Amino acid sequence: MTLSQFFVILRARWRLGLGIWLLTVGLVVGISLLMTAQYTATSAVVVDTKSGDALAGITLSNGGSIPGYMATQVDVALSERVFLRAFRAMKLGESAPLRERWQAETEGRGSFESWAAETMGRRYEVKPTRDSNALTLSFTAPDAGFAAAMANALMQAYIDTTLELRVEPAKQYNTFFDDRSKQLRDALEQAQAKLSDYQRKNGLLATDERLDIENARLAELSSQVVVLQGMAAETGGRQSQASADADRMQEVLSNPVVSQLSTDLSRQQARLEELNSRLGDQHPQVQEVKSSIAELRLRLEAATRRASGSVAVSNTVTQGRLTQATEALAEQRARVLRLKAQRDESSVLQRDAENAQRAYDAALARLTQTDMESQNRQTNVSILKHASQPPFPSSPKIVLNTAVALVLGALLAVGGALLREMTDRRLRTEEDVAFGLNQHLLAVIPHAALSSRRDSSRLRQIKTRVLSGLPGPLAR
Known part of the structure; x- marks a missing residue:
């Protein structure tokens, strides 16, 4: 459809288009006026x-x-x-x-x-x-x-x-957090009560301080045992020497009684030799000196035994002290180990109490914060x-609806005219014959009002052209 055909159709169907346009505008405006504000x-x-x-x-x-x-x-x-x-x-x-x-x-x-x-x-x-x-x-x-x-x-x-x-x-x-804090508070109280009961039963008031004291005692006893072991080894060796060769022992040699008796014995032996050389073996003075020498020897042996016997006593005393110190060391070691075990158990309970305290503090902090947020x-x-x-x-x-109705009515009017033309097709232009009927255009019949203005020769020429185009006898 060309633009000229479009305008020809609108001119031919203007009454229908105008009716549609007026109806559309009237309906829109009427409905707008009837609508509730x-x-x-x-x-x-x-x-x-x-x-x-x-x-x-x-x-x-x-x-x-x-x-x-x-x-x-x-x-x-x-x-x-x-x-x-x-x-x-x-x-x-x-x-x-x-x-x-x-x-x-x-x-x-x-x-x-x-x-x-x-x-x-x-x-x-x-x-x-x-x-x-x-x-x-x-x-x-x-x-x-x-x-x-x-x-x-x-x-x-x-x-x-x-x-x-x-x-x-x-x-x-x-x-x-309120419920949780109550649970954690109960757990904290139980942990603290368990720790307090354990410390009270074992007498643990200052565990670390007491352990330091007991460790110091253990170290001191260990030193004493070491010293006594050395002394026992020395006194044992001297006792063995006293049993084998008591005369050469330092205790015997340095004993004043033994020294005095040894000097007296040496003096009597020298006198015996002198008297024996002058008076003979059977002389009463010689016999008296011999008796004195025998007595001095007995006294010297007794003094030697007493001097060497002090070494045995000293060894016995040292061994006794070593035994006591060893027992005390073993007892102190057991006490320290027991105290360490108590400290470890107390530390576990202490950590449980500290963990419960930290958990309770964290829950209490969150409870305080959420309480503030909830308010x-x-x-x-x-x-x-x-x-x-x-x-x-x-x-x-109203104004907007009217403007829309004007535009919409115009579109509907154009659409209605075109739709009507499609359902009732008419030949309105020369192009409609060629393109609509697919036939050659033979002639155009003028409007009746214009026929009087054209001369008869023009009509005769059209007649001749029409008749010449027809086949058969009509052409003659």
Whole structure:
């Protein structure tokens, strides 16, 4: 279809097109005038995504870049929980017309509040502002005052809901840490009681100090045993020497009695030799000297035995002291080992008590923090704009609807004309014969009003051309 054909069709079907256009515009304008006026009230909030949690000490460096954060806030604002909170705040449950409508539509089945939230929620809209953290909350109603009040109620319900969503987990954690802290406190008391009982039963007041003292005693006894072992070895060797050659022992040689007797014996022996050489062996003086020498020898042997016997006594005393020191060392070693075992057991109990104390302190700290968080009344949503009563209805928009009706009516008029032409095709131009009928154009019959203006020779030429183009006898 060419542009000229298009305009020819419109000129031919202008009455139909005009009727469609007028009908469309009339219907749209009429419906717009009959529609109930609707007022849209809008409130706005801003979400601070960078504040973090002041109580927990957490700061988000760039909270706005968290994927889906603002989308989550939109879902929260559109949730049934927010609408039900606003519904109760507005006391819409006491509205008799609303309940009658619910009874008529649902016959009393289901929840009235859920039905109201679903029905009136269709009038509620939340839109995030592009490239910002602001949300606009809009509510549409036939009454301007009710629309503004409902928009403000929804905004406040959204703020309260965001606060509850932050506080409710803290309350749950607070309950958990409260129960857990009580359990840990009982465990701590049991660990401390067990440690105290063990220390009291074993007399452990200062375990490390007592162990140091006992270790010092053990070291001292070890030194004494070492010294006594050396002395015992020495006295044992001297006793053995005393049994084999007591005359050459230092104790014997240094004994004054033995020395005096040895000197007297030597003197008497020298006198015996002198008397024996002068007087003879049977002389009474010689016999007297011999008796004196025999007596001195007996006395010397007795003194030697006494002097060597002191070595045996000293060895016996040293061995006794060594035995006692060894027993004391063994007893002290056993005491130290027992004290170490007690200290190890006490250390285990002490560590149990310390671990219980640390666990209780950690749970108590978390309990304190969650208790503060559960009582938090601060939220990261701030009011940007309260909804006010709109002065003009948001719908229907007469001017806009009329403009749309004009354009839409024109399109429908053109479409109706073309559709009518397609169902009732007419030959309106010379091109329609060639392209529509697929035939050669023979002649164009002029309009009747124009025939008087053309001369007869022109008509005769057309007649001759038409007849010459026909086959058979008609051509003659």
